[in-house]
Amino acid sequence: MKRELKKLTRDLAAWLAVQDENLLEPVERAGQVSFATNIESVEDLAAETEKNESIASAEKTLYQSYKERNMEPAKKMRLENLKEKVVSCRGCPLGAHRLNAVFGTGSANARIMFVGEGPGFQEDHQGEPFVGRSGQLLDRIMETVLGLNRPDVYIANIVKCHPMKNPENPEAHSNDRPPSADEISVCRHYLEEQIRIIQPLCLVPLGSVAAKFLLKTDTGISMLRGKIYDYEADIPGLDRKIKIIPTYHPAALLRNQNLKRDTWYDMKLVKSLLDSAT
Numbered sequence: 174m175k176r177e178l179k180k181l182t183r184d185l186a187a188w189l190a191v192q193d194e195n196l197l198e199p200v201e202r203a204g205q206v207s208f209a210t211n212i213e214s215v216e217d218l219a220a221e222t223e224k225n226e227s228i229a230s231a232e233k234t235l236y237q238s239y240k241e242r243n244m245e246p247a248k249k250m251r252l253e254n255l256k257e258k259v260v261s262c263r264g265c266p267l268g269a270h271r272l273n274a275v276f277g278t279g280s281a282n283a284r285i286m287f288v289g290e291g292p293g294f295q296e297d298h299q300g301e302p303f304v305g306r307s308g309q310l311l312d313r314i315m316e317t318v319l320g321l322n323r324p325d326v327y328i329a330n331i332v333k334c335h336p337m338k339n340p341e342n343p344e345a346h347s348n349d350r351p352p353s354a355d356e357i358s359v360c361r362h363y364l365e366e367q368i369r370i371i372q373p374l375c376l377v378p379l380g381s382v383a384a385k386f387l388l389k390t391d392t393g394i395s396m397l398r399g400k401i402y403d404y405e406a407d408i409p410g411l412d413r414k415i416k417i418i419p420t421y422h423p424a425a426l427l428r429n430q431n432l433k434r435d436t437w438y439d440m441k442l443v444k445s446l447l448d449s450a451t
């Protein structure tokens with residue numbers, strides 16, 4: 174407080190010196206102190222400085238959203254190019270038995286990106302992520318807590334093809350399994366590129382496999398959730414850290430209603446992050 178007062182006093186003295194020399198001109202540009210003639214005290218100067226800072230901050234936000242809008246077509250094109258590679262990929266054994274590669278869906282400018290472990294039966298059949306009962310629950314959570322719909326966010330998985338217990342029978346139900354470490358290591362670069370293109374504000378890994386992958390840890394989801402982490406990968410051109418807020422997989426919520434309260438808490442964390450960045 175004392176330091177701030179000293180600074181303001183110095184600023185006021187500088188302003189008075191300028192005024193004495195009769196060099197006073199109104200300055201309209203944001204980010205600079207506007208020496209309006211009604212400044213008569215340190216308090217006036219502090220208020221004026223605060224006003225100019227808030228104008229500068231509003232301009233920065235406007236510029237950011239203008240920049241993001243302009244970048245959207247380029248991002249879409251990069252995602253489309255990447256999708257073509259995924260659709261023709263046979264990089265690991267999952268590619269031999271899938272019905273459809275499940276690339277990901279949503280806004281190229283999404284601020285929230287949900288990440289699951291891999292497609293299941295329904296996703297393999299429809300080529301879209303989170304389309305079964307789990308997906309419907311995810312939609313409800315997004316709408317209720319975040320006030321967002323599917324086109325507002327981006328949804329993707331670590332591996333893009335359906336990991337099956339019995340790969341010879343993609344039509345069998347209860348045939349899902351988590352992806353193996355080898356499958357993840359071959360496929361991960363697609364998700365990492367999606368993150369580099371979209372540059373979301375926050376990644377929300379759904380379930381243990383996705384949380385462990387993004388946070389590079391062996392700790393389970395029940396210990397990881399409820400906190401905000403930094404995504405540690407380098408994103409060229411990005412001068413902020415992408416945040417990670419892990420939560421339970423919606424399929425786990427369908428099996429165990431007791432997890433709903435924690436999931437709601439995690440989504441509130443996401444919402445507060447969104448609000449604070451607006």
Ligand code: SF4
Pocket residue numbers: 259262263264265266267268269274332333334356359360
């Ligand atoms: S899971 Fe990934 S690496 Fe394996 S075939 Fe599908 S897209 Fe290629």
